[in-house]
Every structure is written in C-alpha cells, then in structure tokens.
Amino acid sequence: MIVEAFVGNVPENAGFGAPPGGTNTPAKVISHMRDLEYDAVVIGAGAAGMAAALRVHAAGFRVAIVDREDHLGGILLQCIHNGFGLHWFKEELTGPEFAERLAAQVREAGIDVYLNTTVMDLVADNGMKSLIACSAEHGVLSFAARAIVLAMGCRERNRGNIGIPGSRPAGVFTAGLAQRLINIDGYAPGKRVVIIGSGDIGLIMARRLSWVGAKVLAVIEILPHPSGLTRNIVQCLHDFDIPLYLSHIVSRIAGQDRVEAVEVTPLENGTPNPAKTFRLECDTVLLSVGLIPENELSKKAGVQLGHDTGGPRVDAHLMTSVDGVFACGNVLHVHDLVDFVADESSRCGGNVAAYLGAGLSAGGQGRVQAGPNVKYVVPHAYVPGQDTQFSLRAMIVKKRGTLQVKRAGVVIKRKTLQHIKPAEMIYFKMKGTELGPAGPDPAPIEISVE
Amino acid sequence: MNDVFDVAIIGAGAIGAALARRLSAYDLSVALLERCADVCFGVSKANSGIIHAGFHHPVSSLKARLEIRGNLMFEQLQHELGFPFKRVGIIVAAFSYEEMKTVEHLYEQGVANGVPRLEICGRERLLMLEPKLNPDTVGGLYAPTGGIVEPYRYVFALVESAVRNGVALKTEFRVVRAQHDGEAYSIESEAGHRVRARRVINAAGLHADQVSAAFGAEAFTIVPRKGEEFLLERNAAGFPNQVIFPVPGRHTKGILVIPTVEGTMMVGPTAVETEDKEDVETTSDNLDRVFAQAMYMVPVISKREIITSFAGSRPVLPGNDFYIGISRSAPHFIQVAGIQSPGLTASPAIAEYVKDLLKQDGQGLTEKAAYDPFLPPSARVREKNPAELDALMSEDPHYGHIACRCESVSEAEIVEAIRKGHTTLDGIKFYTRAGMGRCQGGFCSYRVIKIIARETGIPIEEITKRGGGSRLLLGKIPVAQGESSEQQMK
Numbered sequence: 012m013i014v015e016a017f018v019g020n021v022p023e024n025a026g027f028g029a030p031p032g033g034t035n036t037p038a039k040v041i042s043h044m045r046d047l048e049y050d051a052v053v054i055g056a057g058a059a060g061m062a063a064a065l066r067v068h069a070a071g072f073r074v075a076i077v078d079r080e081d082h083l084g085g086i087l088l089q090c091i092h093n094g095f096g097l098h099w100f101k102e103e104l105t106g107p108e109f110a111e112r113l114a115a116q117v118r119e120a121g122i123d124v125y126l127n128t129t130v131m132d133l134v135a136d137n138g139m140k141s142l143i144a145c146s147a148e149h150g151v152l153s154f155a156a157r158a159i160v161l162a163m164g165c166r167e168r169n170r171g172n173i174g175i176p177g178s179r180p181a182g183v184f185t186a187g188l189a190q191r192l193i194n195i196d197g198y199a200p201g202k203r204v205v206i207i208g209s210g211d212i213g214l215i216m217a218r219r220l221s222w223v224g225a226k227v228l229a230v231i232e233i234l235p236h237p238s239g240l241t242r243n244i245v246q247c248l249h250d251f252d253i254p255l256y257l258s259h260i261v262s263r264i265a266g267q268d269r270v271e272a273v274e275v276t277p278l279e280n281g282t283p284n285p286a287k288t289f290r291l292e293c294d295t296v297l298l299s300v301g302l303i304p305e306n307e308l309s310k311k312a313g314v315q316l317g318h319d320t321g322g323p324r325v326d327a328h329l330m331t332s333v334d335g336v337f338a339c340g341n342v343l344h345v346h347d348l349v350d351f352v353a354d355e356s357s358r359c360g361g362n363v364a365a366y367l368g369a370g371l372s373a374g375g376q377g378r379v380q381a382g383p384n385v386k387y388v389v390p391h392a393y394v395p396g397q398d399t400q401f402s403l404r405a406m407i408v409k410k411r412g413t414l415q416v417k418r419a420g421v422v423i424k425r426k427t428l429q430h431i432k433p434a435e436m437i438y439f440k441m442k443g444t445e446l447g448p449a450g451p452d453p454a455p456i457e458i459s460v461e
Numbered sequence: 462m463n464d465v466f467d468v469a470i471i472g473a474g475a476i477g478a479a480l481a482r483r484l485s486a487y488d489l490s491v492a493l494l495e496r497c498a499d500v501c502f503g504v505s506k507a508n509s510g511i512i513h514a515g516f517h518h519p520v521s522s523l524k525a526r527l528e529i530r531g532n533l534m535f536e537q538l539q540h541e542l543g544f545p546f547k548r549v550g551i552i553v554a555a556f557s558y559e560e561m562k563t564v565e566h567l568y569e570q571g572v573a574n575g576v577p578r579l580e581i582c583g584r585e586r587l588l589m590l591e592p593k594l595n596p597d598t599v600g601g602l603y604a605p606t607g608g609i610v611e612p613y614r615y616v617f618a619l620v621e622s623a624v625r626n627g628v629a630l631k632t633e634f635r636v637v638r639a640q641h642d643g644e645a646y647s648i649e650s651e652a653g654h655r656v657r658a659r660r661v662i663n664a665a666g667l668h669a670d671q672v673s674a675a676f677g678a679e680a681f682t683i684v685p686r687k688g689e690e691f692l693l694e695r696n697a698a699g700f701p702n703q704v705i706f707p708v709p710g711r712h713t714k715g716i717l718v719i720p721t722v723e724g725t726m727m728v729g730p731t732a733v734e735t736e737d738k739e740d741v742e743t744t745s746d747n748l749d750r751v752f753a754q755a756m757y758m759v760p761v762i763s764k765r766e767i768i769t770s771f772a773g774s775r776p777v778l779p780g781n782d783f784y785i786g787i788s789r790s791a792p793h794f795i796q797v798a799g800i801q802s803p804g805l806t807a808s809p810a811i812a813e814y815v816k817d818l819l820k821q822d823g824q825g826l827t828e829k830a831a832y833d834p835f836l837p838p839s840a841r842v843r844e845k846n847p848a849e850l851d852a853l854m855s856e857d858p859h860y861g862h863i864a865c866r867c868e869s870v871s872e873a874e875i876v877e878a879i880r881k882g883h884t885t886l887d888g889i890k891f892y893t894r895a896g897m898g899r900c901q902g903g904f905c906s907y908r909v910i911k912i913i914a915r916e917t918g919i920p921i922e923e924i925t926k927r928g929g930g931s932r933l934l935l936g937k938i939p940v941a942q943g944e945s946s947e948q949q950m951k
C-alpha cells in the first residue's frame with residue numbers, strides 16, 4: 012500500500028502567509044510558516060492513531076493525523092505474518108491488511124493526513140494546544156487544536172538499555188529493525204543468527220529468518236519462562252527445531268569488525284554460572300528485549316508518565332495529566348494484540364469527541380491500583396457507574412487463576428482466568444453498576460491476580 | 462600525487478589533526494595518513510571529552526605545561542571551527558578532611574601551573590555550585606576554566622579545516638614499512654600504496670611503538686590502559702552543572718560525572734591496564750562499580766537512563782608523561798607518543814610544540830597568504846527554533862526530512878556529512894549524531910544506509926559500520942525465495 016505524501020484537503024485559509032492564529036503560536040510572525048487549525052490533532056498514523064481519528068471524525072469534528080513515515084499503518088506494515096484482526100475485524104489478517112482496512116476508512120472519511128511529517132514540539136499549557144511539525148514537502152507546520160491524541164507507538168529496547176558486555180561490532184540489530192530490513196527492504200541482516208529475548212518480535216523473526224535461508228542457532232531468554240505468546244513459541248521455534256534456552260544470558264558479544272560469536276551463560280538460582288558458559292559462532296545478534304513507549308513529545312508537553320507502564324498516566328477517559336491531551340495504543344502501554352489497540356483507541360476517540368462536544372462526565376474519579384501480582388492496570392482511574400474496560404499485565408505464570416477487584420477492602424468482582432502469564436495482556440470489562448454508585452470522592456479500587 | 466611531501470603525519474586522532482591544521486597555515490605540503498576508514502576512529506573518539514583545567518599534574522611534567530596551554534586555546538579554536546565546546550567548570554569534591562588535604566595540594570599545584578581563577582570551596586559554596594552533589598561533601602576545588610568538548614566534532618573540524626587549507630588526507634592507509642633513501646622517506650601502507658615525505662611525525666596513538674619500529678626509531682612499548690564509560694540519555698536526572706571529579710588516586714583521576722555539550726551525560730572512566738590494543742570490550746562487573754562511585758557523588762544518577770557504554774584505551778608509556786621529541790636514531794622523525802589524558806586538552810598546544818620542533822629540525826616555515834582559519838558553519842536542525850528551521854528549509858527542504866528521531870537529525874545533515882567524506886555508519890553518527898540517541902540507531906540506521914548508497918553509489922551490501930570487515934547487511938534476499946516461503950506459510 013502506498014499512500015501519497017499528502018492525503019485529504021488543506022483548508023484554503025490555512026495557506027502560506029496566513030497570520031498566526033491560536034494563543035500558543037510563536038510570537039514572531041513568519042511569512043511562510045503555515046498555520047493550521049483543527050478540533051483535534053492525532054500524532055501517529057498507526058492502528059491507534061487511525062482508530063482514534065475515525066471516531067473523532069465520525070462525531071463531526073475536524074481532525075488531522077500527522078505521521079513521520081510515508082505510509083498509514085505504523086509498525087503494522089512490517090508485520091507481514093498472520094494473526095491480526097480476529098477480534099476487531101472478525102477475521103484473520105496480516106499486519107498490512109489490517110492497516111489497509113483502517114487506512115481505507117480514513118481515506119473514505121476524507122480525514123486530513125500529513126505524512127512524512129515529524130512532530131517536533133508540543134505545547135499544551137492552556138485551552139489551545141500547539142504543535143510544531145516539519146516535513147520536506149510542507150515546510151514547518153504549526154497546528155493549533157483543542158485536543159491532542161498521543162498515538163506515537165513505542166520503540167525497541169536496545170543493547171545499551173540491557174547492558175550486554177563485549178565488543179561493539181557490526182551485526183547487532185534490534186528485531187524490529189531486522190524485520191523491517193527483510194520485509195520491506197529485502198536485505199538479509201545475517202546468515203547465522205542468535206536471538207536474545209523471547210518476545211513475540213524475536214520469535215516471529217526466528218521463523219522469518221529461517222524462511223529466508225538464515226540459520227537461527229538459538230533464542231536466549233533470561234527469564235525461566237518465554238515472554239512471547241505460546242502460539243509463537245510453537246509456530247516459530249518448535250516447527251523449526253530452534254532451541255530456546257530459558258534462564259540463560261548472553262554474557263559477551265565477540266568480534267572486531269562483524270559479530271563472530273556470543274557466549275551464553277546459564278543462570279542458577281538467579282546468578283550466572285560462568286563455569287557452564289558456552290560459545291555460539293554466529294555473525295548476527297538480534298535483540299528482542301522489550302518495547303518502550305515513545306514519550307519524548309509527551310514529556311515536552313508536561314505529561315506525567317508512570318513508571319509501571321512507561322507511558323502517560325491516564326484517567327478514566329484516557330486523558331493524560333494535561334487537560335485535552337489523550338493517549339492510546341502502544342504509546343500508553345505496550346499491547347500484544349493490535350485488536351486491543353484499535354478498541355482502546357476507538358474508545359479514546361469517543362472520549363475526545365465528548366471532550367470537544369458536550370463535555371466528559373464530570374463525576375468524581377477513583378484511583379485504580381495494581382494489587383498483588385499485577386504490574387500495572389490501565390486506565391489509572393475509574394468513574395463509578397460507568398462501564399470501564401481495563402487492561403492489565405500479570406507478573407505470574409499460572410494455568411488457572413483468579414482476578415479480583417476490591418473496593419475499600421471489599422471484593423466487588425471475581426473472575427476465573429486460564430493461562431495467566433506476563434506475555435499476555437488481560438483485557439476485561441466491568442459494568443458501571445459493578446463499580447458502585449457515582450459519588451463525589453470514590454474509593455480506590457485494587458485489582459489483583461492469584 | 463607523486464611528489465615528495467614536506468611532512469607526513471601518521472595518525473589522524475586529535476594530535477595528528479591538530480598538527481595537520483596548524484601546519485596548513487604554512488607553505489608546506491602535508492600528508493595526513495590514517496589507517497582507519499575515517500579520522501578520529503582511535504582513542505580520540507572514546508574518551509571523557511573534558512578540557513582539563515590543568516591542576517592534576519605537577520609543574521615539572523611536560524603534560525602539565527601543554528595541558529594548561531591547550532586549555533586556553535579552545536575559545537579561539539571554537540570561534541574559528543564551530544565545534545561544540547563549553548567552559549562549564551570542573552569541581553573536585555572531597556568527602557573527608559583527609560581528602561581536603563589533597564584538594565589543597567591540587568590547588569597549589571594548579572596555581573603553580575598557572576591555572577586562572579582556581580578556588581578552594583567550603584561545603585556551602587560547593588553545594589551552591591552543584592546542588593546535586595551528595596550533601597555529605599566537606600568541600601572541594603573549583604576550576605571555572607575546565608570545559609567539555611565533543612571530541613569527534615573537534616577532530617572532524619580540525620581535519621576539515623586542514624584539508625580546506627591543502628592537507629592531503631589519506632584514510633585506509635595503514636603504515637607498515639618505511640625506508641629513507643637519503644632524501645626522503647618512502648612510506649608504505651598495508652595495501653601497498655606509497656607516500657614520500659621528507660619529515661615524518663609519529664602521532665599513531667596506541668600504535669606509536671609499532672610505527673616507531675617501522676622507521677627504525679626509538680624502541681618503546683605502549684601499554685593500553687582501558688577506560689570504560691557509560692552514556693546516559695538527555696535530560697537525565699543526574700545531569701550536573703560542572704564536571705565532577707572525586708579526589709584523585711595515584712594513577713587516575715577516578716570515576717567522574719560528566720555533562721556533555723549535547724545534553725547527555727557520562728559516568729566513567731575506569732582504568733585497567735590490558736594487553737590487547739584492540740580490546741575495547743565492556744564488561745558487566747564495571748557497571749556496578751562505576752555507578753556505585755558516581756552515585757556516591759551524585760545520588761540521583763540512575764542506571765535506568767543508560768543508553769550505551771563504550772571503552773577506549775589510553776596509550777601509556779613508563780613514567781606516565783608525554784614523549785614528544787625529535788628522534789635520535791631516525792632522521793627527520795618526530796615522536797609524539799604516550800599521549801594519554803589530558804591529550805585531548807593538550808592537543809592544540811602539542812601541535813604548536815611540534816611545529817617548533819619541525820623548525821628546530823630545519824624545516825622552513827613561511828606563512829601562507831591564503832590560509833583561512835574559518836570553517837563555514839553547518840546547520841543542525843535540533844538547534845533551531847521553528848522560525849529558523851523554516852528559513853533553513855527554504856534553502857533546502859531536506860532539512861525538514863527527519864532521519865534520526867531521537868536526535869532530530871535531518872536528511873540534509875546526513876548528506877552534508879557524506880559529502881565531507883564520512884561514508885560509514887559510525888562516521889556519520891559521530892558527525893551528525895544520527896544513531897547516538899535513546900534508540901541507538903534502531904530507527905535511523907537503515908535510512909542512513911540508504912542515503913549513503915544513494916549519495917556515493919556504494920552498493921548497500923558493502924556499506925560498513927566503520928570500514929574494514931564491518932559490513933552491515935549480508936546481501937539481498939532473492940525475491941522468489943521470500944515469496945515462496947510466504948506461500949508455504951499459508
């Protein structure tokens with residue numbers, strides 16, 4: 012799918028030479044910097060950004076999507092494998108197919124899309140938000156909007172983040188970069204590959220590399236359990252006889268110019284046992300060691316981030332600590348399924364429309380806390396009496412367990428869950444009535460898994 | 462060029478570069494020979510980037526004299542060449558009264574060396590200068606003339622200026638042999654290329670001993686003393702106002718907390734003698750040790766903010782001083798060896814000193830009328846406000862095409878780097894910062910590779926990280942194969 016660099020219409024009055032509009036535009040009058048005004052601007056044209064923008068548009072508001080890539084769809088475009096869309100489109104699609112479904116809707120709706128356009132700055136201190144973006148084609152664009160949706164996705168953790176010792180030769184790639192190189196650009200990152208981390212991207216890359224003729228020697232995982240989905244362990248490793256070393260670390264990368272080998276050390280009771288170190292001769296190391304929500308812009312706008320998710324802290328409406336700035340998709344917390352991204356983002360778009368229109372429900376919000384065995388729960392607040400969709404990550408592995416919601420010490424919901432594991436996000440809904448009657452100062456709720 | 466060069470400089474690190482540029486002000490033909498694919502790929506790229514104030518070494522050492530002279534030259538160099546440099550100041554923090562005694566000694570040493578505006582600070586003054594410092598400090602030293610520099614940008618600028626003023630730069634020229642035929646040296650590279658020169662300067666850093674041997678000059682052994690550093694992201698919690706030193710030990714200056722001009726920060730370096738000059742591996746044991754020491758001085762430093770680590774080795778000679786002088790055994794051969802810390806700081810003064818040695822060796826030096834000390838400024842998107850960016854883009858719209866998202870580097874900046882001769886991924890990284898930020902090239906490396914291929918015509922598979930065998934991609938995937946395997950999957 013190739014979308015033109017510019018889709019949709021730019022309003023006539025927004026052309027070159029327009030005087031600066033909103034309250035936050037830079038003081039200096041610049042003759043050719045272009046000022047644009049929308050009800051809402053969505054940053055990021057991945058699944059999240061498109062789903063959110065479609066809802067805002069459907070409610071009759073003027074919305075624009077800005078993305079630095081040359082296509083709609085974000086990361087989905089490089090995920091050419093199957094396994095997307097079962098929940099949202101009720102059929103199994105590849106990443107690009109899923110993206111194209113949403114992109115077609117965006118085009119049909121006539122939503123203004125600015126591609127190849129990087130958002131450089133976001134200022135959101137009062138009523139009107141302003142956003143500075145630039146692109147080779149449009150020059151510097153200054154957007155003013157009443158609402159902003161953060162949908163910037165995430166980036167991959169890299170070698171420095173996890174501190175793998177050794178030399179620094181060519182041939183060390185993050186798995187997502189390798190995926191892009193193979194699937195979009197058609198280049199082989201290497202011939203003999205060791206993958207560090209058993210996240211889904213790494214697993215899928217193990218299979219993809221095998222298909223294109225590379226030898227995947229091993230997947231090395233520090234934890235005692237895999238961090239990817241079970242179906243990926245089976246389809247990507249077992250079917251290709253690729254060994255998975257659990258509770259092992261890569262203790263050294265060797266090679267002067269190009270990677271020559273890695274040394275692998277088993278963990279025993281949590282500490283490396285160097286006596287059992289073994290060496291794998293390889294020319295390439297792929298890292299699949301987690302994703303980090305991409306929040307540099309959010310920080311610039313003063314949005315408060317949570318340590319637990321790495322993304323913004325959001326209230327029951329998915330609004331961040333800055334009024335009128337919302338967040339959804341991987342920028343909010345890392346999702347494993349795009350269907351949940353689309354669902355969350357569509358709800359977020361609905362909230363943005365309410366914010367722009369009649370206003371969000373004014374009722375007091377109560378805090379949502381992660382209880383025992385739970386890493387985080389999103390959103391971080393709830394409104395009693397209002398249906399709420401929660402996303403949470405467990406910290407334990409269990410075949411069968413119970414999810415429990417407590418309010419002021421009293422259990423208000425209990426649910427049995429199968430196959431609890433950190434790799435699979437738990438997505439569950441609570442009815443407004445279950446969350447208690449609306450009140451001025453609702454008690455916090457705590458969600459736990461055991 | 463088949464002619465004989467007046468001077469050949471071996472090694473394009475800070476020393477060779479500073480000297481090449483200094484000599485380019487004279488009517489001389491100068492060759493700068495470097496074994497790597499780009500300049501500044503040796504020790505000069507992997508250090509702390511500090512322009513030392515000049516109080517660490519005794520007045521009797523050559524180091525101390527060149528350090529203080531070099532320090533004072535940086536304003537002018539920055540004015541002429543426009544590299545990132547800032548006089549942020551240096552503090553040495555003491556945590557006991559014993560340590561305060563050493564601080565007093567450093568103060569006296571610094572005053573004797575001629576360090577301007579040095580002060581001894583009480584606890585209150587020190588904490589005012591550096592509020593992030595551990596409040597257990599008892600006081601320390603403050604040297605406002607200490608500074609920080611982006612070392613690769615400094616060296617790149619020196620070389621660029623030298624080349625603009627006529628110096629012939631030859632990269633991938635590893636000197637392995639030399640012969641003097643009575644008139645000049647014939648210098649041979651590993652690949653069999655030859656350069657003739659009447660005078661030769663050995664500025665080969667860690668390999669100065671091998672180069673000296675190749676010329677039949679003095680025999681000495683350089684011992685690599687490895688230092689590991691950790692780089693933390695922009696806006697890190699521990700970002701200090703000044704460079705913070707502990708009270709030094711016998712051989713090293715200790716673990717430092719260092720702000721960089723670009724807004725990231727570093728902690729390090731370690732100091733371990735090694736055997737292998739090429740060994741720039743990092744290890745896991747050092748991480749905890751380095752952070753424990755750094756966090757003792759600045760408690761808010763967080764390991765979570767590490768984006769990468771690297772190591773470099775100081776070229777150390779017995780006695781620990783610089784060895785700069787005209788060879789007694791090889792004719793017209795000048796040694797510039799053992800240039801460990803503060804080599805970066807001293808580099809412009811070393812260049813001045815070696816220029817005088819050349820004169821002493823009989824080299825005539827006539828100033829060149831056409832010498833232009835200035836470099837045209839190059840634009841950096843991340844330093845521009847929207848109005849400036851807009852103006853820049855009306856010159857070249859490619860400033861609006863952001864290739865590296867973490868450091869906001871545009872395609873236009875990458876093209877500029879390539880046109881200036883930086884055609885490896887690392888060369889472009891050091892020149893532009895593309896790939897130096899949080900994601901460490903996860904997003905931009907392929908974009909940069911594509912731009913290199915487009916601008917230079919080098920096939921994508923042959924583009925390297927830093928020359929030699931450091932190829933990045935191992936070939937094109939046959940389309941048919943890719944497709945049929947996709948079929949298989951369904």
Ligand SMILES: Cc1cc2nc3c(=O)[nH]c(=O)nc-3n(C[C@H](O)[C@H](O)[C@H](O)COP(=O)(O)OP(=O)(O)OC[C@H]3O[C@@H](n4cnc5c(N)ncnc54)[C@H](O)[C@@H]3O)c2cc1C
Pocket residue numbers: 054055056057058059060077078079080084085086087090093094095096106128129130131162163164165187190211212215305308339340341342346347348349350352
């Ligand atoms: C390898 C891989 C395999 C996966 N497998 C599956 C699977 O089998 N099934 C499944 O359901 N899900 C899968 N997922 C998950 C799913 O694809 C993602 O969760 C989802 O696509 C994320 O959407 P997003 O919109 O939040 O982020 P993204 O798609 O990353 O979109 C973010 C967009 O924001 C843009 N952006 C960021 N900053 C700026 C800025 N400053 N200016 C302009 N634009 C900006 C980026 O260019 C990007 O296009 C997989 C993901 C990966 C990476």
Ligand SMILES: Cc1cc2nc3c(=O)[nH]c(=O)nc-3n(C[C@H](O)[C@H](O)[C@H](O)COP(=O)(O)OP(=O)(O)OC[C@H]3O[C@@H](n4cnc5c(N)ncnc54)[C@H](O)[C@@H]3O)c2cc1C
Pocket residue numbers: 471472473474475476477494495496497500501502503504505506507508509510511512513634635636637664665666667668669672686687688689730772773774775800801802803804805806807
């Ligand atoms: C961890 C660490 C931290 C430091 N911190 C500081 C600091 O904060 N401040 C400071 O002032 N100093 C510091 N230093 C010292 C400083 O980095 C060095 O003194 C300085 O960079 C030396 O420059 P050079 O040009 O001599 O060496 P190099 O940069 O190594 O240059 C020598 C060049 O010669 C080339 N070469 C070698 N052999 C051959 C051959 N046969 N043919 C052709 N070319 C050859 C090499 O490839 C190399 O490019 C630090 C050093 C280390 C290791």
